[in-house]
Amino acid sequence: MTECPRPQGWAPMDSPGYGSTARRHATHAPIAIPHTLTETSAPRFLPGAYPASADMSVHGGHASMGERIIVGGRVLDEDGRPVRGAMLEIWQANAAGRYHHIRDQHDAPLDPHFAGTARVFADDDGSWQITTIRPGAYPWGNHPKAWRPMHIHFGLMGHGFAQRLVTQMYFPGDPLLPLDPVFNAIPDAAARELLVAKFDLDHAVENWALGYRFDIVLRGRGATPMEDGHAH
Amino acid sequence: MHTSPSQTAGPYWHLIDQPEWADLLRDQQGHAPLTLTGRITDGDGMPCGDAMVEMWQAGPDGAYGNGFHGFGRCATDADGVFRFTTTRPGPVPGPGNSLQAPHVTLSIFARGLMHHVTTRAYFEAEPLNDADPILALVPQTRRHTMLARQTAPGVWTLDIRLQGAGETVFLDI
């Protein structure tokens, strides 16, 4: 590994266990630049123009198939401060492990009452919450009997373009987790653990849904100001 | 505090796609339109047909988010081509008293990318390029990978090579 993954603790772009990285990873190390206005500014997404939709468990007026769950947490920066107003874009497979996507041809049923997308915003405390269906695992052809663990995709827009993050949330106790090359490409166990939601009865609603907690930590707003002439 | 690691956007990110976001002028008036397009290829020269491309730029006044939204998102097509409709950004203040040449930040997310890669599109023949503090950090021999060329009136093209010969310069931001 010649490059220093960005930021430290992230998966290397060249991760041999994950076949698709082979011809898509850059062979040159990225060039560190100081954070300028370009990197410390970010587009503003306000719920007025970009409406929130927090409930994936109902679609077209009908309840989706599967186990309803509530997932919530906080968006923080690496100094522990809430990232107010951060936009979370969320997508996932249905309970049977199939995406409502034309290119997903997995032989599992589509649910006409599950679209699998949500958009929510972090409040002043950095908190957000969605209601959804526990996604199923699905095969992906990376190696024999390769199935992705249950996961939910998250995209976050914070306060600076350098804070942009796309990641995945996993479920505790999933037997596929130790086998997954995408998850395990993250070299650091503590960093991997950040992507595993916590089973959390505080998010559960009596006779309605169990709950999970998923906190997300973004880089600082001006993560690497160029004061000493080189960024980290 | 650890930051949450990135994971690939995968091949099904289109579920969150809003195709109209590729047109930054959709709710703007009075801006001269500019098309920013390019083809993304992998180390075999094969098109990246499942990528999500995001862009961020200043308005013509060189300010971010000052009336001009500046953010766009676009899916690549089967040929690996992305296409934004926008307007030419103005020069942006840089570190110290420097001035950055007009540029558009481009981030690419895709299956096989553990985290997104980021570069900038500058405009070929822009006089301010010579003094740009970020271009100055890029080896001369690779700078051309960040220079969009005018390929038709109002159309600027910057192809992106993720790996191999002519590999695009990516920035660690």
Ligand SMILES: [Fe+2]
């Ligand atoms: Fe997925």
